[in-house]
Amino acid sequence: MSAPSTDLTQEKQRFELLSQEFENSQKDYSKFIAARQQLEAQLQENKIVQDEFALLKSDAKIYKLTGPVLLPQDKAEATLNVDKRLEFIRGEIKRAETQIADCQKSLESKREELLTLRMKIQGV
Known part of the structure; x- marks a missing residue:
């Protein structure tokens, strides 16, 4: 009879670990979103310039x-600098969007696994 109890204990430990990972991923996701918003603001500022x-x-x-x-500063040099800055920011935005998409996939996967484990633990 100790085997099912051990399995349940392991599943609870796995659930706790996965919950912590999920929480950490949510924090990362928030950081990626904030970074993306900051880049967007910089992009708009540089477009205005x-x-x-x-x-x-x-x-x-x-x-x-x-x-x-x-x-x-020479106008041509200043214009070139702004153009390069815009190009760089656009590249960083693409990188941030990739990070956001990857993080969303990871969050969804962990969410599904958490739900499955919760149902197992509850005996559903």
């Missing part, structure tokens, strides 16, 4: 804030 640069004349003076100092 890009749009403003498009309105400037080619001989317009552009200054870059470096520490406490404003340094003059």
Whole structure:
């Protein structure tokens, strides 16, 4: 008769472990979502800068804030920097979206396993 009790104890331990993993995955998911939102904000800011640069004349003076100092910068160089920054941010957004999708799959898998274990433990 001790075998079923041992199995139940092991299933309860597995359930607790899986619950902790699920909770940790939810925290990771929240971090990935926050990072994605931050990247989206940076993307929008840089798009605004890009749009403003498009309105400037080619001989317009552009200054870059470096520490406490404003340094003059060539319009072509400034535009290129913003374009590269936008490209980088878009790449980071794709990476974040992949992490989010992977985490969602992991969460769903763990959720299903938790439900199955819960039903086993409850004897359903």
